[in-house]
Amino acid sequence: MVMTARSEKAARTEASAPKPPLAMLAELTHRCPLQCPYCSNPLDLARRSDELSADTWCDVFRQAADLGVLQVHLSGGEPTARSDLPRIVSGAHEVGLYTNLITAGVLLTPETLRELVAAGLDHVQISLQGSDVGNAELIANFKGGHAKKIEAARWVREAGLPLTVNAVVHRLNLDHLKDIIALAHGLDAHRLEIAHVQYYGWAFENRHALLPSRVQVDRANELAAEAGEALRGEMVIDYVVPDYFARRPKRCMDGWGNQFFAISPRGRVLPCHAAETITGLTFSNVRERALDWIWRHDEAFAKFRGTDWMPEPCQSCEHRERDLGGCRCQAFAITGDASATDPVCQLSPFHDRLTAMIDDDTHRGRATLRYRR
Amino acid sequence: MGTPKTLSLSDRPRLPDYVRVQRDETRASWILQGPERVLVLDDTSKEILDLCDGERSVGTIVTTLCEAYDAPSEVIEQDVLAVLRLLADKRLLDWQVRERGT
Numbered sequence: 001m002v003m004t005a006r007s008e009k010a011a012r013t014e015a016s017a018p019k020p021p022l023a024m025l026a027e028l029t030h031r032c033p034l035q036c037p038y039c040s041n042p043l044d045l046a047r048r049s050d051e052l053s054a055d056t057w058c059d060v061f062r063q064a065a066d067l068g069v070l071q072v073h074l075s076g077g078e079p080t081a082r083s084d085l086p087r088i089v090s091g092a093h094e095v096g097l098y099t100n101l102i103t104a105g106v107l108l109t110p111e112t113l114r115e116l117v118a119a120g121l122d123h124v125q126i127s128l129q130g131s132d133v134g135n136a137e138l139i140a141n142f143k144g145g146h147a148k149k150i151e152a153a154r155w156v157r158e159a160g161l162p163l164t165v166n167a168v169v170h171r172l173n174l175d176h177l178k179d180i181i182a183l184a185h186g187l188d189a190h191r192l193e194i195a196h197v198q199y200y201g202w203a204f205e206n207r208h209a210l211l212p213s214r215v216q217v218d219r220a221n222e223l224a225a226e227a228g229e230a231l232r233g234e235m236v237i238d239y240v241v242p243d244y245f246a247r248r249p250k251r252c253m254d255g256w257g258n259q260f261f262a263i264s265p266r267g268r269v270l271p272c273h274a275a276e277t278i279t280g281l282t283f284s285n286v287r288e289r290a291l292d293w294i295w296r297h298d299e300a301f302a303k304f305r306g307t308d309w310m311p312e313p314c315q316s317c318e319h320r321e322r323d324l325g326g327c328r329c330q331a332f333a334i335t336g337d338a339s340a341t342d343p344v345c346q347l348s349p350f351h352d353r354l355t356a357m358i359d360d361d362t363h364r365g366r367a368t369l370r371y372r373r
Numbered sequence: 374m375g376t377p378k379t380l381s382l383s384d385r386p387r388l389p390d391y392v393r394v395q396r397d398e399t400r401a402s403w404i405l406q407g408p409e410r411v412l413v414l415d416d417t418s419k420e421i422l423d424l425c426d427g428e429r430s431v432g433t434i435v436t437t438l439c440e441a442y443d444a445p446s447e448v449i450e451q452d453v454l455a456v457l458r459l460l461a462d463k464r465l466l467d468w469q470v471r472e473r474g475t
Binding site for chain 2: 020022023067068070071073098100122123125160161162164190191232233234235236
């Protein structure tokens with residue numbers, strides 16, 4: 001019986017004729033009341049006046065569905081900061097996309113939620129910054145935020161929608177993982193995504209404060225596996241061993257330009273939401289180009305698609321189809337060269353830089369957070 | 374945290390409202406969509422899911438498929454349980470009366 005996730009089937013790519021994309025991330029705005037120091041938004045945040053209109057988003061969703069996209073993740077910034085969100089959801093729903101709202105939850109009201117459900121919203125993902133108020137609000141730098149999130153999560157379940165809790169973990173909250181799992185379970189989440197911080201953009205700026213210790217990571221790996229087993233059938237725990245502490249790179253985005261794209265608030269189409277951290281790449285804009293053309297012909301997408309772009313030791317590596325070269329943004333952040341072997345890989349000539357970062361305790365516990373604002 | 378729940382032959386599975394099974398013309402296959410998941414279904418999986426109506430038990434589904442294919446029930450049972458447990462573990466299948474969550 002063959003029944004594989006699409007992502008596992010999508011191993012081979014051809015630069016000349018990319019397969020249709022499976023999912024897209026729509027970053028509706030960079031505005032957000034939270035200031036998490038690991039935010040995946042670029043350092044150069046878009047202003048409200050830069051944002052695509054609801055009409056443009058609806059048109060983009062139609063193009064995306066025609067191209068083969070099945071799911072849209074509506075994110076930001078904080079997507080509920082846009083008062084026209086129900087119209088945007090409805091535009092995605094009308095063309096058949098499975099709609100996922102990725103929200104901090106702090107601006108959500110029962111009224112908005114009702115409108116979103118009526119517009120066809122399928123699923124909500126709410127982020128938690130920690131299990132207790134003090135820690136959570138230290139990270140988000142938003143007073144009262146934690147309680148609002150808990151309330152929002154309850155409204156989501158009362159509205160009959162499935163809920164994912166997303167907990168980003170790092171040095172400052174990793175020791176509370178057990179409580180975070182219990183909190184998500186108590187909220188009747190269908191799924192808990194435990195996501196280690198990915199170190200580029202804002203997070204790279206804050207790496208001295210956020211990078212966990214090896215001991216913390218080992219404990220978290222064990223705990224997540226145990227809890228996943230204990231809660232089988234009740235709550236799915238999606239946990240990935242953080243690549244900084246692994247021996248092989250993650251299969252980032254399931255391959256660059258392979259089955260996913262993101263669109264920034266300004267309308268730039270990106271192979272990965274962090275791709276703007278790579279200076280020197282230019283991106284096409286949905287205001288100027290058709291999505292179909294961008295997916296097939298855009299240079300930024302073509303640049304690292306498939307395996308032809310790989311340097312040695314990747315080019316002749318037996319793992320190259322498995323990890324598809326790992327993460328380009330990470331290669332750029334650590335080596336300054338986006339086409340370098342992902343330094344996470346033990347075979348990378350830059351792997352020492354990464355281990356030095358992990359084991360450098362000079363700033364541990366003393367580095368101050370630079371908030372995203 | 375309780376003991377792990379495992380789907381058995383007497384359970385009556387059905388797809389939750391938030392799970393969609395649909396034909397994907399772009400990829401010329403049947404797919405199942407749920408929160409942040411897309412699974413490609415082969416013909417057998419699709420047939421199993423078509424029988425998950427919340428009325429039939431897993432055992433009845435196995436018997437139905439055995440009759441349709443004139444195949445040994447152990448083989449069918451293994452296949453059916455494998456597919457349904459995979460979905461249940463991912464919370465893409467409801468399979469008992471739940472107090473909460475649908």
